[in-house]
Amino acid sequence: MVEFDDTFRRQLRELFVWRRDVRRFRSDALPDGAVERLIETACLSPSVGLSQPWRFVTVDDAARRRAVIDDFRACNADALNCYSGERAARYAALKLSGLEQAPRHLAIFADKASDIGHGLGRATMPETTEYSVVAAITAMWLAARAEGIGLGWVSILNPERIHGVLDVPASWKFIAYLCIGYPEAECDQPELERAKWEHRRGADEFTLRR
Numbered sequence: 645m646v647e648f649d650d651t652f653r654r655q656l657r658e659l660f661v662w663r664r665d666v667r668r669f670r671s672d673a674l675p676d677g678a679v680e681r682l683i684e685t686a687c688l689s690p691s692v693g694l695s696q697p698w699r700f701v702t703v704d705d706a707a708r709r710r711a712v713i714d715d716f717r718a719c720n721a722d723a724l725n726c727y728s729g730e731r732a733a734r735y736a737a738l739k740l741s742g743l744e745q746a747p748r749h750l751a752i753f754a755d756k757a758s759d760i761g762h763g764l765g766r767a768t769m770p771e772t773t774e775y776s777v778v779a780a781i782t783a784m785w786l787a788a789r790a791e792g793i794g795l796g797w798v799s800i801l802n803p804e805r806i807h808g809v810l811d812v813p814a815s816w817k818f819i820a821y822l823c824i825g826y827p828e829a830e831c832d833q834p835e836l837e838r839a840k841w842e843h844r845r846g847a848d849e850f851t852l853r854r
């Protein structure tokens with residue numbers, strides 16, 4: 645039996661406050677085993693029917709990494725074209741990935757064909773497979789921050805192209821591409837807020853009472 649005291653709860657709250665989406669990385673490598681440890685922690689996450697549908701692909705091959713970076717550039721240029729005027733100028737000024745600098749790349753998929761969990765909880769909501777993988781990513785994000793490791797989620801990518809670049813099974817659905825490394829700086833405010841793209845709103849704005 646483990647008990648968590650007030651000191652731990654305060655620190656846990658600080659962890660949530662200081663977790664960031666990191667796009668600016670130092671170039672020094674992470675210690676051996678660091679990413680593997682984060683994956684192990686992620687695997688402690690809840691999953692529908694205990695299906696553990698997360699699949700991790702460490703991307704170290706230079707040509708594959710380059711192909712992902714090229715895809716990001718193409719997708720980001722397309723995204724910029726969706727904005728006009730001042731919003732376009734603001735978008736163009738944002739840094740939306742640390743793919744070039746991050747020492748580690750990690751792609752994460754959901755295995756839609758796995759029979760682990762025997763389908764429990766998925767019959768009416770098959771999308772709970774993907775939800776489970778996102779839950780694992782959140783755990784990994786927090787565990788990384790607790791170790792002073794930065795993690796940045798890149799979704800400005802074409803899932804089909806990433807699937808091809810990484811040559812993974814057809815039943816795996818692309819969920820996330822993560823940049824991992826030591827952050828250049830720590831901050832308690834989202835970068836998009838600092839860039840005046842959007843601001844964090846209070847829980848009241850998102851809570852209905854019925």
Ligand SMILES: Cc1cc2c(cc1C)N(C[C@H](O)[C@H](O)[C@H](O)COP(=O)(O)O)c1[nH]c(=O)[nH]c(=O)c1N2
Pocket residue numbers: 663664665666667739740741797798799800833834835836837
């Ligand atoms: C599913 C998903 C997808 C993305 C993101 C997040 C999530 C949850 N985020 C990070 C996002 O911008 C960031 O979480 C918010 O701006 C809040 O900042 P903090 O995470 O609190 O630092 C993100 N950031 C970025 O620079 N490029 C991206 O492609 C994405 N994609």
